Amino acid sequence: MNRIDQLFASKQERILNIYCTAGFPGPDxxxxxxxxxxxxxxxxxxxxxxxxxPLADGPVIQDSSTRALQNGMSLKxxxxxxxxxxxxxxxxxxxxxxxxxxxxxxxxxxxxxxxxVGVDGLILPDLPMAEYEQEYKPLFEKYGxxxxxxxxxxxxxxxxxxxxxxxxxxxxxxxxxxxxGKDKDMSAQQxxxxxxxxxxLKNPVLIGFGIRDKRTFDTACAYSNGAIxxxxxxxxxxxxxxxxxxxxxxxxxIR
Amino acid sequence: xxxxxxxxxxxxHVDKNGYYGRFGGAYIPEMLYPNVEELRQNYMQIxxxxxxxxxxxxxxxxxxxxxxxxxxxxxxxxxxxxxIYLKREDLNHTGAHKINNTxxxxxxxxxxxxxxxxxxxxxxxxxxxxxxxxxLMGMECVVYMGSVDIERQAPNVARMKMLGAxxxxxxxxxxxxxxxxNEAIRDWxxxxxxxxxxxxxVVGPHPYxxxxxxxxxxxxxxxxxxxxxxxxxxxxxxxxxCVGGGSNAAGAFFHFLDHEKVQLIPVEAAGKGxxxxxxxxxxxxxxxxxxxxxxxxxxxTEDGQIVEPHSISAGLDYPGVGPLHAHLxxxxxxxFLHATDDEALAAAFELTRLEGIIPALESxxxxxxxxxxxxxxxxxxxVCLSGRGDKDMxxxxxxxxxxxxx
Ligand SMILES: Cc1ncc(COP(=O)(O)O)c(C=O)c1O
Numbered sequence: 001m002n003r004i005d006q007l008f009a010s011k012q013e014r015i016l017n018i019y020c021t022a023g024f025p026g027p028d029x030x031x032x033x034x035x036x037x038x039x040x041x042x043x044x045x046x047x048x049x050x051x052x053x054p055l056a057d058g059p060v061i062q063d064s065s066t067r068a069l070q071n072g073m074s075l076k077x078x079x080x081x082x083x084x085x086x087x088x089x090x091x092x093x094x095x096x097x098x099x100x101x102x103x104x105x106x107x108x109x110x111x112x113x114x115x116x117v118g119v120d121g122l123i124l125p126d127l128p129m130a131e132y133e134q135e136y137k138p139l140f141e142k143y144g145x146x147x148x149x150x151x152x153x154x155x156x157x158x159x160x161x162x163x164x165x166x167x168x169x170x171x172x173x174x175x176x177x178x179x180x181g182k183d184k185d186m187s188a189q190q191x192x193x194x195x196x197x198x199x200x201l202k203n204p205v206l207i208g209f210g211i212r213d214k215r216t217f218d219t220a221c222a223y224s225n226g227a228i229x230x231x232x233x234x235x236x237x238x239x240x241x242x243x244x245x246x247x248x249x250x251x252x253x254i255r
Numbered sequence: 256x257x258x259x260x261x262x263x264x265x266x267x268h269v270d271k272n273g274y275y276g277r278f279g280g281a282y283i284p285e286m287l288y289p290n291v292e293e294l295r296q297n298y299m300q301i302x303x304x305x306x307x308x309x310x311x312x313x314x315x316x317x318x319x320x321x322x323x324x325x326x327x328x329x330x331x332x333x334x335x336x337x338x339i340y341l342k343r344e345d346l347n348h349t350g351a352h353k354i355n356n357t358x359x360x361x362x363x364x365x366x367x368x369x370x371x372x373x374x375x376x377x378x379x380x381x382x383x384x385x386x387x388x389x390x391l392m393g394m395e396c397v398v399y400m401g402s403v404d405i406e407r408q409a410p411n412v413a414r415m416k417m418l419g420a421x422x423x424x425x426x427x428x429x430x431x432x433x434x435x436x437n438e439a440i441r442d443w444x445x446x447x448x449x450x451x452x453x454x455x456x457v458v459g460p461h462p463y464x465x466x467x468x469x470x471x472x473x474x475x476x477x478x479x480x481x482x483x484x485x486x487x488x489x490x491x492x493x494x495x496x497c498v499g500g501g502s503n504a505a506g507a508f509f510h511f512l513d514h515e516k517v518q519l520i521p522v523e524a525a526g527k528g529x530x531x532x533x534x535x536x537x538x539x540x541x542x543x544x545x546x547x548x549x550x551x552x553x554x555x556t557e558d559g560q561i562v563e564p565h566s567i568s569a570g571l572d573y574p575g576v577g578p579l580h581a582h583l584x585x586x587x588x589x590x591f592l593h594a595t596d597d598e599a600l601a602a603a604f605e606l607t608r609l610e611g612i613i614p615a616l617e618s619x620x621x622x623x624x625x626x627x628x629x630x631x632x633x634x635x636x637x638v639c640l641s642g643r644g645d646k647d648m649x650x651x652x653x654x655x656x657x658x659x660x661x
Contacts, residue, residue, distance in 0.1 A: 050427060052560040053546070055440050056284040062427050073560040099282060100544045101559030124543065125284035150285040154447050157287075177286060177447045 003120045004146055006170035007043060008204045008225065015226025016217070016254065017206055018233050019096065021064040021083070024050075025050070025237055030081045031088075035072065038091050038182035040244035041129035041255060045089075046228060049097030056125045058181030059087035060231045064238075075105050078242030079113050093170075094148065096123040107136060113145045117127060121146035121169045129166060135165075148172050153192040160199055168206040173224060180209055181231035193223035217254050227252065256309070257476045258359070259303040260551060265514040267579070267588055269463035274433060274550075275582035281460035282548045285443025286444045293367065295462050301366050302359075302469060314358050318354060319348045319390070321355075325481035325637070330609040335628035336452045339497075340469040340491070341640045342478055345502065351642030352471060355386035357453055359470030364451035364531045371395045371450045375439040377404055377432035377499075378617075379411025379567035380642060381455030386420035391421035396420040399438040404569055414657060418591040420534075429563040430571055436547050450550060456500025457577035460548035464505075464577050471506025478637055479510055493628060495520040497640035498591075498619040499570050500537075501577035503641035512588070519589040520628070528595055529554060535564035536593040537576040538584045548576040552584065567596035567650065568616035570642075594623035603644065603651065603659035615642030620634070 007015070018037055022030045022125070034045055050068035054061065076078075095114060102110045102124070114122070122145055132147060135232055140147050146169035151160050154177055164171055175189055177180065196205060207220035208228030220227035235248060240246035262268035273279050273295070283291055301307055315321040332339045344352040357374075358362045364372060372389050375398070376382030380399040389396035398415055404423040405412055413588035415422050423442075428434040436458075443452045455463040457471075475494075483489040494511055498521040511517040526534035534540060541552035546561060553575040554562045566572045576584075583589035594602070599616055602623035607613050612624065618641045630636065644651060 053433065053437055055437060055548070056286060057443065058441070061428060066428065069560060076558070083545060098545075100553075100555065100561070102545070103544055104542070104555065104557065104559035126282040128280070128282060131280070152286050152288075154289040155285065163285075178445045179286075182445060208567065253270045 019020035019230030278578035345643035472509035533565035613644035
């Protein structure tokens with residue numbers, strides 16, 4: 001069973017998924033950050049594959065990507081770092097990134113690598129749903145990898161249902177119409193969260209974008225199975241001197 | 256008006272799924288789906304509407320000053336031993352072809368009930384053309400521009416501000432056109448309901464490449480009519496145009512795409528030389544990939560990171576090319592040439608001295624390849640003179656001595 005499904009089978013509430021950029025803050029920090037996240041109580045890890053032009057991300061995550069690229073990160077290097085990581089880390093791991101580097105790597109070669117090192121799922125914001133369904137779904141299934149799709153406040157009920165039907169693992173509910181890292185007021189989104197809840201989706205739902213502290217995490221958890229924190233965590237890591245301590249402190253403020 | 260012409264069945268125009276061969280599509284995050292879908296569902300209907308077409312035609316004639324002349328350049332023709340016509344987009348209001356597209360898109364934005372306009376710009380020509388139509392229609396206007404370009408293109412920044420636009424510096428990545436485009440797309444993600452994004456070239460997700468090409472297709476429509484009047488034939492032997500994203504080329508080629516006898520010659524910016532590491536010749540250096548939500552040729556590293564191009568002309572300084580052009584390249588329908596910074600400069604001075612026309616640096620790239628066509632005396636060549644050189648005076652002044660010594 002895919003580790004994402006295993007997690008949701010045993011826990012349905014207050015799932016904490018933390019996003020970090022691979023090769024950030026330092027080139028060799030990918031594994032230490034993941035290890036600390038596991039040690040201090042994260043439930044799931046979303047690992048960003050740095051890209052030069054991350055359209056769906058705000059300045060904080062883009063800057064972390066730029067820094068990672070300056071640190072020499074690439075997909076090849078990332079797979080090198082992930083070699084054998086399953087000896088140490090049992091949390092579900094999702095790779096998040098943009099299509100172009102994957103197209104250059106070769107989609108099947110990429111998926112094969114993901115499966116070989118022990119990745120569980122992928123978030124690829126610029127892969128259109130129709131193209132996934134027509135071209136790539138059988139490959140994802142062949143390698144046992146979940147593609148997690150996004151919904152937003154502007155997504156119609158009908159389209160939410162299509163997305164839910166195609167998404168595996170969970171549905172990623174973007175909290176507001178925004179790029180990552182915008183502090184839009186979450187209370188204004190309650191009608192949207194209620195609507196999602198009312199749709200009784202087959203997948204679990206995690207809410208992301210704008211979750212930054214205990215209050216916003218609690219709000220998200222009141223309407224869904226948990227939340228994803230990215231920008232706030234990257235901010236905390238930017239100037240970290242001691243990765244383990246920073247991660248521990250950060251998670252304490254959320255839980 | 257031909258902007259709504261039915262192109263189904265064409266080998267070269269967009270297909271019903273938004274692709275040109277294997278290029279094009281809409282590689283957008285879900286956050287942009289409603290915006291792009293709204294456009295996709297409505298654009299052909301709006302472009303087909305007679306009221307819309309009348310308004311567009313009226314503004315193009317009385318405000319932009321169309322039709323732009325098709326000028327037989329006598330002394331240039333003598334030099335290259337052929338009949339060389341210049342399509343004078345440089346004489347349009349605001350000084351380039353860009354305004355054809357911004358007029359079309361602002362009318363479309365009004366029909367979609369949008370209140371706010373955003374745009375990206377490199378040299379500032381598209382930014383000025385957008386700020387102009389926003390002033391005309393009394394709409395809020397935000398233009399994203401790389402902070403590096405803001406410093407390089409001060410006069411156009413001032414023009415945009417005078418026209419009432421807010422110029423937002425793009426400070427991410429390499430801080431030039433590609434990053435300004437990223438920022439504009441992000442703005443659109445954050446303002447999905449009331450905002451229309453006026454993209455400045457035949458790039459971006461479907462339906463933009465087709466929509467922008469249709470607004471620019473007035474160029475080839477006029478060329479056919481004017482050429483017929485002047486020579487008795489509607490189809491030239493060659494059409495040449497510079498290519499950044501490719502909108503003036505798409506407009507100049509549009510009605511000729513399916514007439515294979517018309518040779519299409521896009522000219523890219525080779526910068527300091529195609530293999531110098533400082534170039535923007537995407538068809539030569541690019542590989543298929545996804546940039547700004549479109550599958551096309553783009554300049555990238557082995558790892559799929561988008562690289563920063565170089566050209567002396569900010570308007571050609573783009574690491575991708577519209578999906579139509581990627582398809583024209585791959586099918587061999589168009590013959591892609593390229594010109595270096597120095598060759599473009601020399602061509603600009605040549606046109607100025609032979610014809611008394613100071614061209615934009617972008618357009619000069621097309622002029623620079625006239626000598627390569629093996630022209631016959633009876634050949635009819637149309638060069639799209641996409642813009643005027645006013646904005647490039649600082650560059651021209653720096654090279655004045657080099658090119659005016661006799
Ligand atoms: C005069 C002129 N020509 C050409 C271009 C390049 O754009 P495109 O390739 O879309 O025609 C620009 C862009 O700024 C321009 O200002």
